Amino acid sequence: MAKKEAVTESKKTPEEQNQELRSLIAQIEALRAEVALVNQSIAALQSTQATLATMKELGKGKAMLIPVGSIVQVQAKVEDVEQVVIDIGGNLSVELPYQEALEYLNKQLAGLRDQRRLLEEAIAALYARAEDLLGEVRGESK
Secondary structure (H helix, E strand, O other), X not given: OHHHHHHHHHOOOHHHHHHHHHHHHHHHHHHHHHHHHHHHHHHHHHHHHHHHHHHHHHOOOOEEEEEOOOOOXXXXXXXXXXXXXXXXXXXXXXXXXXXXXXXXXXXHHHHHXXXXXXXXXXXXXXXXXXXXXXXHHHHHHO
């Protein structure tokens, strides 16, 4: 009989289970928001890669419209795409040859995809815990 009482004491009350479930849901939502931010960063880098590729294809001297704000563009001619200036963070920029710039962007993309994968794995683990907790709650209410 002492064993049964010990087991009962280690179980969480319905209120504690509900609180844990709310906490899990909040964590899942926070991680989803992080995934959305990572996805935005991935999309921005992919757009940058596509723009660089298009500029290189067009070649020197071709006129194009360059956005300088959300509703303003100016016409400009690109003279050289062989050197690319990349923001490396901390208000620092570095000039790289075109190919090295692409490699840098690819490394950044790989890092973001890894980060997204880890976030998605964490979300899956939290979902699994939430499902287990719901199973416990349903098992007790029967």
